[in-house]
Amino acid sequence: MICTTGRFLSVLPPLVFLRRAMSSTFVQDFNPITGRLQWVVRSEEYDYQQEIARSAYGDMLHDDERNAKYQMGLEIAIRKMQSKGRKAKVLDIGTGSGILAMMAVRAGADHVFACEAFQPMAGIARKVMKSNGYDTKIHVIDKRSTELSVGLDGDLPFPVNIVVAEVFDTELIGEGAIETFLHAHKHLMESDSLIVPSRATMYAQIVHYPEWFDSWNVLKPVTVNDTVLSLPEEERCCSGTSLHDLQLSQLARHNWTKLSEPIPVFRFDFNNPKRLVKENRRQIPVSSLAAGSPHLVFMWWDIDMDPDGQVPLSCAPSWAHPDGDKLPWRDHWMQAIYYVRKPYAVQKCETMYLQAFHDEFSLDFDVVQQEGDDDGYCETNEQLPVLIGRTRLAMLNDEHRLSLYIAALKKLVRPQTVCLSICESSLLPFVAKLLGARKVFSAMDEKRSSRMMQSLNGCLPKDQRVHFLWKNADEVKAEEMDDEKIDLVLAEPWFSRSHAPWHDLFFWYSRSAVQRHLKPNAKVMPSRAILRAVVMEFDHLWKIRAPVGSREGLSIERFDEVIMESHRKTEDPVEPQPLWEYDGRALSRTHTLMEFDLSAVVPDQDLANQVRIPVQSNGRCCGVALWMDYVLVDDIVVSTGSHSPPEPGQPVDWLPYYRQSVHLFPEPAQVSEGKNVVHVSLQLRVHDGNMNIHFNVE
Numbered sequence: 235m236i237c238t239t240g241r242f243l244s245v246l247p248p249l250v251f252l253r254r255a256m257s258s259t260f261v262q263d264f265n266p267i268t269g270r271l272q273w274v275v276r277s278e279e280y281d282y283q284q285e286i287a288r289s290a291y292g293d294m295l296h297d298d299e300r301n302a303k304y305q306m307g308l309e310i311a312i313r314k315m316q317s318k319g320r321k322a323k324v325l326d327i328g329t330g331s332g333i334l335a336m337m338a339v340r341a342g343a344d345h346v347f348a349c350e351a352f353q354p355m356a357g358i359a360r361k362v363m364k365s366n367g368y369d370t371k372i373h374v375i376d377k378r379s380t381e382l383s384v385g386l387d388g389d390l391p392f393p394v395n396i397v398v399a400e401v402f403d404t405e406l407i408g409e410g411a412i413e414t415f416l417h418a419h420k421h422l423m424e425s426d427s428l429i430v431p432s433r434a435t436m437y438a439q440i441v442h443y444p445e446w447f448d449s450w451n452v453l454k455p456v457t458v459n460d461t462v463l464s465l466p467e468e469e470r471c472c473s474g475t476s477l478h479d480l481q482l483s484q485l486a487r488h489n490w491t492k493l494s495e496p497i498p499v500f501r502f503d504f505n506n507p508k509r510l511v512k513e514n515r516r517q518i519p520v521s522s523l524a525a526g527s528p529h530l531v532f533m534w535w536d537i538d539m540d541p542d543g544q545v546p547l548s549c550a551p552s553w554a555h556p557d558g559d560k561l562p563w564r565d566h567w568m569q570a571i572y573y574v575r576k577p578y579a580v581q582k583c584e585t586m587y588l589q590a591f592h593d594e595f596s597l598d599f600d601v602v603q604q605e606g607d608d609d610g611y612c613e614t615n616e617q618l619p620v621l622i623g624r625t626r627l628a629m630l631n632d633e634h635r636l637s638l639y640i641a642a643l644k645k646l647v648r649p650q651t652v653c654l655s656i657c658e659s660s661l662l663p664f665v666a667k668l669l670g671a672r673k674v675f676s677a678m679d680e681k682r683s684s685r686m687m688q689s690l691n692g693c694l695p696k697d698q699r700v701h702f703l704w705k706n707a708d709e710v711k712a713e714e715m716d717d718e719k720i721d722l723v724l725a726e727p728w729f730s731r732s733h734a735p736w737h738d739l740f741f742w743y744s745r746s747a748v749q750r751h752l753k754p755n756a757k758v759m760p761s762r763a764i765l766r767a768v769v770m771e772f773d774h775l776w777k778i779r780a781p782v783g784s785r786e787g788l789s790i791e792r793f794d795e796v797i798m799e800s801h802r803k804t805e806d807p808v809e810p811q812p813l814w815e816y817d818g819r820a821l822s823r824t825h826t827l828m829e830f831d832l833s834a835v836v837p838d839q840d841l842a843n844q845v846r847i848p849v850q851s852n853g854r855c856c857g858v859a860l861w862m863d864y865v866l867v868d869d870i871v872v873s874t875g876s877h878s879p880p881e882p883g884q885p886v887d888w889l890p891y892y893r894q895s896v897h898l899f900p901e902p903a904q905v906s907e908g909k910n911v912v913h914v915s916l917q918l919r920v921h922d923g924n925m926n927i928h929f930n931v932e
Contacts, residue, residue, distance in 0.1 A: 267923030307539025
């Protein structure tokens, strides 16, 4: 039997009574369901343990190609030093579990040092090294590399001549790799030294993909009763983020057209500090491979572990990867999309100009029509209006989803209807008004999207505008709504601070708080929320929470023990994930875990349920996916899960603009149809919005 359990208080564990631990302390915590700050009692070690839990590096340590090639890179660097008659003196920067430092010892290094700024992790690294018999061969220093001193009385008794580090993210340089290596060259290393990895090459590919560009980058106009709801042209790009990181291999190849082959745009030579610059910009002429418009720039990078390029590692998507569709899975280094600011039509063989920029920590890309064009390109994100995230933008742009809400509102809105909207960055209050509601009020303290909402409102005639109150519903006074009684309370619901499906029950609590403002026969949309679940097998996603065990012949079990225990004590039993990016199959049909009557106020009694989910397909049970379905009115239902109901043994067509939630078991379990059952028990403590949920496989 696999049994896992968890408790929810918003994003964090629930109240632990003071009498249970004299070392506990009161802290304030925000609850996304009730929308309030509340006092909770936590162990004084809570923050320490949570930091450890979030330092798991699970999928990274499960990346066997990464581990093997770091080992090979170290072996080459150490041989090179020793072949020159020099002792191999290695510094592992940001040692984490300690695996790279131990690889260096095993490869024959004469001296090995490791630094780790996060002291609890440095302590774990020492335990891992001791369990492998390397504790006397590696000196661990609890500091950042940029804080190290060199000399007889320093942290390092002498300069090193090999640095090994894994300080990379999806953009390669976002974790400070440039400054880390420049500082090491200047202050910590001998001349003619080596860094593992030795260099990196960044690639960009220009593609034509209008559907993706329109859905994820600009707010589409909406027509309701012959009135067009649209932002001004200059404000339609609503997302304040330039980077959109995701698994590019999951994009269906037939949906987009390549306008270029992968283009090497930047090369980072970590061994040569003179060529490792903190800022660079390029304009590269590119002959278009097909007619279309440059909408997106795909980005990824490759690294060479050694100076001669004998040990390459590629982060390319499947179509550009040396191993094609058999490429290794990794979630710690993904790929990214950058959105072209002003797409334009190009013909086959016409020259486009790819503009690329990086500073010390970030990247930017654009495509322009003429050489020398500099339409404000490559400006950093702080100059962009921060409005809403890309997933929310894609959600708003889903025409089918919006049509369901419009159909429901047409059934509910009448000429004398007074509406109250309780939802973030939503088009629904505008739709209700354009469908003929007499008045529409919006109660939501939404600072991030206020500019977008004001712009949309300003585009409408004065008599068709929404009354924005810019405060949460429980703070609204009758006079702020002209002493009107509400006929219809509406929401999608969606709230940016939600991390689990039930966090959006903030709408239920808010709707209950305004009960005094409602007419006796007032309607609520959605009228019901239904928490759904399906048992899942994942090809790789399970690795992010699974124990590492041993890698490259080195035991990481002491690391696993501490990480798993800290995770159990501090982390949520479910976590949000964009499941469309992760291959997997349903092992059961959809089951209902709990229903919530949103048309009534939150009850006084707790809600509880126990559900048996029979396994209906043979496979490896990796976890349980959860989402919420909303019944708007009658039989009109909006799902946050999948396009169609999951079928046992088949891939699930997850909605891409929602982050569903998933509970991952510590290790996958082999299950069989008709023999195994997943049990889920859950309880919503209504007085504090605390959800307790437990999973086990039998």
